[in-house]
Every structure is written in structure tokens, then in C-alpha cells.
Amino acid sequence: MQNDIDQVLIHRADIARRVEALAKQIAEDLALASASTSSDEHDHAGRITLVPILTGSLVFVADLIRCLPVRMQVKVISISSYPGPSTTSQGPTILGGLDTLPKRLDGANVLLIDDILDTGRTLAMVIDHLKAKKPRSIHTCVMLRKQRPEEARFNADYVGFDIPNRFVVGYGLDYNGYYRNLPDIVTLRAEAIHQRRHAEAV
Ligand code: IMP
Numbered sequence: 001m002q003n004d005i006d007q008v009l010i011h012r013a014d015i016a017r018r019v020e021a022l023a024k025q026i027a028e029d030l031a032l033a034s035a036s037t038s039s040d041e042h043d044h045a046g047r048i049t050l051v052p053i054l055t056g057s058l059v060f061v062a063d064l065i066r067c068l069p070v071r072m073q074v075k076v077i078s079i080s081s082y083p084g085p086s087t088t089s090q091g092p093t094i095l096g097g098l099d100t101l102p103k104r105l106d107g108a109n110v111l112l113i114d115d116i117l118d119t120g121r122t123l124a125m126v127i128d129h130l131k132a133k134k135p136r137s138i139h140t141c142v143m144l145r146k147q148r149p150e151e152a153r154f155n156a157d158y159v160g161f162d163i164p165n166r167f168v169v170g171y172g173l174d175y176n177g178y179y180r181n182l183p184d185i186v187t188l189r190a191e192a193i194h195q196r197r198h199a200e201a202v
């Protein structure tokens with residue numbers, strides 16, 4: 001697996017430092033948001049609900065929530081934008097989870113979390129669904145944001161790192177289901193992409 005790496009874009013130590021800083025900022029904002037609403041346990045007012053988008057945000061969320069010392073619920077949803085051996089977005093498809101979210105989120109402060117903001121279509125689609133549940137607020141957090149000046153897209157509220165417009169894997173991000181377990185965020189050698197694509201076809 002190590003031989004497949006072209007370049008380490010973000011080292012695990014830098015990721016760890018950034019996640020901690022991001023969590024500190026989020027915790028302060030969430031604490032303020034939840035304090036400014038009623039704390040009635042019987043409604044959603046003041047509740048903090050994290051909605052991670054799987055599978056890519058798996059590792060990021062695991063690290064982030066352990067740095068967030070606030071009362072929260074976690075409700076995962078599952079979306080695929082890069083099915084199989086694609087390295088460009090095919091448009092988001094909901095795989096599951098939206099129907100397992102509470103029917104209403106009245107008064108809840110929602111933090112939607114994804115691994116990477118590329119075209120922005122995934123977050124835009126999920127936000128549309130969440131809005132119908134009437135939460136008090138929806139904020140968005142991504143580990144990575146691709147620099148795509150040509151894309152007119154909405155922005156995330158919290159961003160770990162800005163990266164060039166290249167296909168990356170590791171720290172939860174995959175190519176054709178592989179490489180999620182790499183601890184650094186890396187680009188792949190062209191031969192590796194070819195091999196993994198071929199491996200899928202047989
Ligand atoms: P968007 O809807 O175009 O913003 O796509 C975001 C989704 O595409 C992310 O949740 C990732 O699953 C996937 N994605 C975008 N860029 C990459 C990449 O470079 N590597 C792996 N997955 C990516």
C-alpha cells in the first residue's frame with residue numbers, strides 16, 4: 001500500500017493538530033448555541049446533533065468527537081458520490097440513513113460533517129433534507145476543501161485544510177473502497193489507480 005503513494009499532502013501529525021484546533025472552535029460555538037436555547041429535555045431545543053456523512057468522514061469524525069466535550073447525539077447518514085473506480089464526482093446518491101434521522105429536529109443545532117468539499121452537491125442535498133426537519137441551526141464542517149475556483153458553490157462553516165484540486169485518499173477517503181486506513185492524506189501513483197481499477201473489473 002505504501003508503494004502506491006505518490007505524495008503525502010498532509011501528514012498525520014498536522015491532521016491531529018488541526019482537528020484539535022477545529023474542535024476547540026466548534027466546541028465554543030456549539031456551547032454558545034446550546035446555552036442560548038431552552039434546555040427542556042422533552043423537546044429538541046438546545047440539543048446538539050452531529051450528522052456525519054459516511055463512509056468518508058468515518059476517521060475524521062472519530063477523532064473530532066473525542067475532542068468535543070459537549071453533550072451531543074450522533075446520527076450517521078450514508079452517501080456515495082464516487083461509485084467504484086471513479087475519480088470525479090458522479091453526483092451524490094443517498095445510500096441510507098436519512099430515514100433513520102428523527103422526523104423533526106425542532107430547535108436542535110445540527111452540525112453536518114463530511115470528509116471533503118468538492119463540488120458542494122453532497123452538502124447542498126443533505127442540507128435540503130435537514131431543513132425540512134426544522135432544526136434551529138445547521139452548520140457544516142469538512143476536513144478538506146478542494147480549491148476549485150470554477151465551481152460556484154456554497155461554503156462550509158468549518159474547514160480543516162484547503163487542498164489543490166487533486167484526487168486524494170487516506171484518513172477515511174477511498175479510491176474504489178481502498179486506502180481509507182492510510183493515516184496521512186496522500187495522492188496516488190497513476191499505476192496504483194490503474195491497478196485498483198483493474199482489480200475491480202476482474
Ligand atoms: P461533492 O458533492 O462534489 O462536494 O463531493 C463530495 C464527496 O465526494 C465527498 O464526500 C467524498 O466522498 C467524495 N470525494 C470528493 N473528492 C474526493 C477525493 O479526492 N478523494 C476521495 N473522495 C472524494
Ligand code: MG
Pocket residue numbers: 053054055056057079081114115116
Ligand atoms: Mg463522501
